[in-house]
């Protein structure tokens with residue numbers, strides 16, 4: 001197992017008064033809790049370590065307050081520039097979980113760190129817990145002396161990240177037509193006017209019949225998306241990916257069509273929720289949170305009232321946030337397992353949500369999104385479906401910008417189902433974006449020592465570079 005952040009590395013033996021060390025211990029604890037079963041010695045080691053780091057920080061004071069303000073660690077209100085640079089990745093990881101404030105009381109017991117680790121391991125980025133619900137969940141697990149929170153930006157002159165609502169360019173004509181048609185249909189839903197079943201059918205024909213066969217459309221859907229895609233766009237993407245997953249698991253054509261329809265309409269309940277709430281950055285109030293969580297029920301209600309749809313569509317709308325293990329919402333009774341098509345949509349939905357930007361967080365690269373799915377497998381998600389999905393999307397889909405272990409920059413141009421971690425890349429020059437080196441590197445190749453010559457060290461956002469990924473893809477044949 002790769003451990004790029006080093007969070008699973010041997011835990012420190014010396015406890016220094018370093019806030020970054022504590023944050024790193026917490027990230028390690030979270031990773032250990034996500035990977036190992038309860039009672040595993042590795043978890044004990046991380047608990048002990050986090051507890052020791054916290055005690056070292058607290059010293060003989062009543063407690064410690066660690067806040068991260070725009071990427072800078074503050075301990076009891078004092079900023080720690082150096083630690084902030086060293087522990088950037090851990091800070092980012094905690095921020096992605098919606099945590100930028102950790103307060104620990106001196107009376108904390110080691111067991112509270114264990115419960116905290118379990119909470120963090122369970123928690124994933126698509127869940128937006130309010131600070132009230134975090135506190136409630138922690139205290140119900142016996143954590144009384146640690147509080148986690150999301151802090152509002154203190155500098156009100158600097159607005160939060162605002163992402164565009166749609167991609168600047170859609171490269172595939174069928175995909176563009178799907179998105180345009182979906183926007184119209186969802187606008188109708190938003191105004192309380194249901195589009196007819198024939199409009200939905202026509203839209204599905206474009207998505208399933210044409211766009212889902214386009215590699216260009218799929219690469220755009222799969223890649224990291226630096227825009228906050230609104231419901232209609234998210235729905236088209238979820239449909240495209242669901243159809244692919246449906247093919248992979250061998251669903252027949254009729255079932256695939258039912259799946260496509262259900263996927264397209266799974267979030268239709270969101271058209272009843274004010275846009276300000278859906279795209280709000282910062283913490284949601286309890287009422288707003290409840291309102292968002294009502295979208296599955298609202299969606300089912302809308303779809304039940306429509307003639308000519310598959311009877312499965314309202315079921316999937318109702319169940320798509322219910323986990324394989326019965327967790328999630330709405331609560332329909334713990335013994336109920338979601339319908340298999342709901343389980344398919346859940347896997348795709350989480351991936352699609354993570355890889356898109358949100359007003360409250362940056363987009364997550366495809367490989368990290370796949371790791372999140374892997375962590376949720378067996379709990380919230382059906383493990384067989386996660387495995388099938390990861391083989392469909394691969395960790396580094398075509399078009400992903402990556403840096404290799406030889407510190408080269410490249411764009412993925414070919415992927416392999418049986419080796420999703422080692423795609424073929426076209427090397428590109430960071431300084432001369434218009435002049436790709438034309439050198440193709442097959443990451444599956446191994447040297448004389450049997451080790452891979454180069455591997456993907458990290459995937460990056462194409463927006464950080466000037467080169468034109470679609471143009472590179474169009475001009476490359478592998």
Ligand SMILES: [Fe+2]
Nearest residue numbers: 266267320321
């Ligand atoms: Fe949803």
Ligand SMILES: [Fe+2]
Nearest residue numbers: 234266267349
């Ligand atoms: Fe969704």
